[in-house]
Amino acid sequence: MPMLELQGIHTYYGHVQALKGVDVTVEQGEIVTLIGANGAGKSTLLMTICGNPRATRGKIMFEGQDITRAPISTIVRQGVQQVPEGRRIFSRMTVLENLQMGATLGDPAHYKSDLDRMFGMFSILEKRQTQRAGTLSGGEQQMLAICRALMSRPRLLMLDEPSLGLAPLIVKQIFKTIQDLNRENGTTILLVEQNAFHALKVAHRAYVLQNGEIRLQGSGQELLSNPEVRALYLEGGHHAP
Amino acid sequence: MTQGAMGMAARPAIDYAALLKDAALAAFVVFFLAFPLIGLQTYDQGGALAVRGRWDLLAYAVIIGFVGRFLFQLAMLFKPVKSTKEPSDASLARQRQIGMIIRYALLGIALTMPFLPFSDRSWLDRGINVLIYVMLGWGLNIVVGLAGLLDLGYVAFYAVGAYSYALLSLNFGLNFWVCLPLAGLFAALFGVLLGAPTLRLRGDYLAIVTLGFGEIIRVVLLNWGSLSGGPNGIASIPRMDFFGLFPFGNREGAFHTVFGIEYERTHQIIFTYFVILALALMTNWMVNRLRKLPLGRAWEALREDEIACKSLGMNPTNTKLSAFAIGAMLGGFAGSFFAAKQGFINPESFTFMESATILAIVVLGGMGSQMGVVFAAIFLVLLPEVTRDFEQSRMLLFGAAMILIMVWRPKGVISHREPTLRLNPVKGA
Numbered sequence: 001m002p003m004l005e006l007q008g009i010h011t012y013y014g015h016v017q018a019l020k021g022v023d024v025t026v027e028q029g030e031i032v033t034l035i036g037a038n039g040a041g042k043s044t045l046l047m048t049i050c051g052n053p054r055a056t057r058g059k060i061m062f063e064g065q066d067i068t069r070a071p072i073s074t075i076v077r078q079g080v081q082q083v084p085e086g087r088r089i090f091s092r093m094t095v096l097e098n099l100q101m102g103a104t105l106g107d108p109a110h111y112k113s114d115l116d117r118m119f120g121m122f123s124i125l126e127k128r129q130t131q132r133a134g135t136l137s138g139g140e141q142q143m144l145a146i147c148r149a150l151m152s153r154p155r156l157l158m159l160d161e162p163s164l165g166l167a168p169l170i171v172k173q174i175f176k177t178i179q180d181l182n183r184e185n186g187t188t189i190l191l192v193e194q195n196a197f198h199a200l201k202v203a204h205r206a207y208v209l210q211n212g213e214i215r216l217q218g219s220g221q222e223l224l225s226n227p228e229v230r231a232l233y234l235e236g237g238h239h240a241p
Numbered sequence: 242m243t244q245g246a247m248g249m250a251a252r253p254a255i256d257y258a259a260l261l262k263d264a265a266l267a268a269f270v271v272f273f274l275a276f277p278l279i280g281l282q283t284y285d286q287g288g289a290l291a292v293r294g295r296w297d298l299l300a301y302a303v304i305i306g307f308v309g310r311f312l313f314q315l316a317m318l319f320k321p322v323k324s325t326k327e328p329s330d331a332s333l334a335r336q337r338q339i340g341m342i343i344r345y346a347l348l349g350i351a352l353t354m355p356f357l358p359f360s361d362r363s364w365l366d367r368g369i370n371v372l373i374y375v376m377l378g379w380g381l382n383i384v385v386g387l388a389g390l391l392d393l394g395y396v397a398f399y400a401v402g403a404y405s406y407a408l409l410s411l412n413f414g415l416n417f418w419v420c421l422p423l424a425g426l427f428a429a430l431f432g433v434l435l436g437a438p439t440l441r442l443r444g445d446y447l448a449i450v451t452l453g454f455g456e457i458i459r460v461v462l463l464n465w466g467s468l469s470g471g472p473n474g475i476a477s478i479p480r481m482d483f484f485g486l487f488p489f490g491n492r493e494g495a496f497h498t499v500f501g502i503e504y505e506r507t508h509q510i511i512f513t514y515f516v517i518l519a520l521a522l523m524t525n526w527m528v529n530r531l532r533k534l535p536l537g538r539a540w541e542a543l544r545e546d547e548i549a550c551k552s553l554g555m556n557p558t559n560t561k562l563s564a565f566a567i568g569a570m571l572g573g574f575a576g577s578f579f580a581a582k583q584g585f586i587n588p589e590s591f592t593f594m595e596s597a598t599i600l601a602i603v604v605l606g607g608m609g610s611q612m613g614v615v616f617a618a619i620f621l622v623l624l625p626e627v628t629r630d631f632e633q634s635r636m637l638l639f640g641a642a643m644i645l646i647m648v649w650r651p652k653g654v655i656s657h658r659e660p661t662l663r664l665n666p667v668k669g670a
């Protein structure tokens with residue numbers, strides 16, 4: 001049984017149809033990457049899994065349970081957590097407060113050890129804990145956003161373009177963090193990226209979304225060498241050596 | 242001192258020519274505006290309307306415009322350059338210390354105010370008014386400052402509280418101390434009633450709806466004569482007694498006989514003063530407490546980013562609703578206090594102007610700042626008193642003062658936000 005299974009998901013924004021029957025599965029312990037052009041519906045897919053907006057048709061199963069209509073808080077409690085596009089940290093609150101917000105639905109008993117774990121992962125956050133989160137650099141903000149999401153101990157972590165607007169060195173660090181999380185904590189990852197090269201390299205499996213439909217799927221390596229993917233998503237300049 | 246000198250040295254030389262040009266432009270605008278408004282006066286000449294010029298006044302206006310703009314620009318040049326860096330820990334600690342001192346000093350003044358030699362009835366009244374606005378400001382601060390919901394109809398909850406007390410005490414003979422929680426409860430209920438359908442709205446839309454709600458309450462009170470007494474309002478509302486034990490007044494069994502002191506009319510006013518002081522302090526304590534609880538933090542997080550809150554599994558509507566209800570409840574407390582202090586209420590006390598004043602207190606004070614609200618309330622309540630002599634230009638002064646404050650401190654008098662969590666002790670240290 002896959003950990004997450006989307007069956008024929010349709011999502012609308014008013015009259016605009018953003019997803020047109022998407023099937024995606026994520027197995028326990030995998031890193032699955034979703035790539036696609038702007039407006040393909042990648043963010044919508046992640047948001048739909050979280051229940052905002054709701055799918056109008058189709059079914060979302062998480063660990064054998066139907067979460068298509070479950071309340072948002074239930075979905076998070078089940079262990080699904082998203083790092084939304086554009087970080088969306090609470091900029092006027094301190095770093096520590098941001099992390100605590102992430103633990104809202106978590107077990108209070110874990111709070112302290114989780115906090116130490118985050119600080120162990122990104123020591124910069126420990127140094128900046130009383131600083132307003134809005135004054136962090138872009139990379140630090142992304143780290144904070146990831147840590148905030150991790151505070152609820154998700155089993156499925158979904159990241160929406162974590163490398164957006166970051167310098168190559170930081171991007172490398174972020175991808176390394178994602179791989180470490182997957183390897184060491186066994187966190188399952190669903191990764192949405194524009195930076196297709198990196199994202200496909202770390203992925204076990206990947207999907208290509210086009211106009212709200214799954215266009216291609218395969219292992220990360222397969223898609224990396226797929227001529228269509230190369231032409232559309234890799235040659236455009238995202239290609240890093 | 243040295244800091245100022247250094248700051249000046251770092252600044253480029255002042256370009257007087259540009260300043261004069263700018264001032265001349267301002268003077269021209271003033272001339273353009275003032276020519277028809279001030280410069281021309283119509284008068285009655287043998288039954289016909291004639292026009293004559295008031296060139297001297299026009300000249301004054303233009304000169305004021307010129308000099309004012311020049312000085313203003315000059316002042317802006319000398320305004321200390323704000324460093325965008327986060328303040329250092331040391332300076333933060335010092336600021337916090339100063340804040341503490343001011344806080345305790347103000348508390349001391351507030352506690353001893355009724356016993357100071359100059360405090361007569363009118364000063365006590367002023368004190369009570371300031372405290373009512375401080376309490377309202379703190380209540381609205383939950384909604385606007387913490388939860389970030391622009392509420393333009395806060396006065397509605399104040400009205401609900403006031404009428405609740407008036408009606409409950411007159412119709413059921415209930416005592417102020419019983420009515421106070423009930424009034425708060427009713428106001429909170431109205432908060433939920435208004436909030437439930439509207440809190441999905443954002444920013445400006447919510448503002449319009451709350452504005453409408455405030456007006457609806459007032460218009461209902463104005464027209465539902467059988468309940469609210471219509472425009473005449475409700476008179477002879479029972480004043481508050483001593484915690485439901487004994488009344489005030491010059492008779493046997495009243496406050497002064499129990500305590501064996503000489504009867505004085507100010508006793509009741511002093512008591513009233515302390516009641517509102519206690520209510521205000523309770524509000525402050527509650528807001529400070531709430532901010533450190535998950536609920537208060539959720540309000541602030543919601544103000545910052547709703548989508549992020551949703552992705553963390555929060556329910557934004559319920560969170561907003563709780564902020565709205567608690568803010569409304571505090572407004573209701575203040576309202577029922579107002580009715581008991583005044584002994585008379587009518588819809589005139591609950592106009593939009595009132596909402597605007599409370600909002601101005603919150604914004605001027607610095608959103609989310611508790612001390613700022615105190616200063617803004619003192620300022621906004623006392624300014625009309627000071628300017629009583631210029632009755633005609635009062636609103637003008639009021640507006641000018643607000644603009645000046647906003648130019649001086651765009652984020653309100655006190656814009657620093659106190660973190661709700663202290664440092665997590667660094668491991669091994």
Ligand SMILES: Nc1ncnc2c1ncn2[C@@H]1O[C@H](COP(=O)(O)OP(=O)(O)OP(=O)(O)O)[C@@H](O)[C@H]1O
Nearest residue numbers: 013016018036037038039040041042043044045085
């Ligand atoms: N809140 C919204 N209301 C209306 N339409 C929306 C909304 N959000 C997204 N859309 C539309 O849905 C489609 C898919 O958008 P989505 O944000 O999922 O794309 P994306 O693949 O994440 O793109 P990007 O790479 O630019 O982030 C787009 O056509 C977009 O215009």
Ligand SMILES: [Mg+2]
Nearest residue numbers: 042043044085
């Ligand atoms: Mg997107």
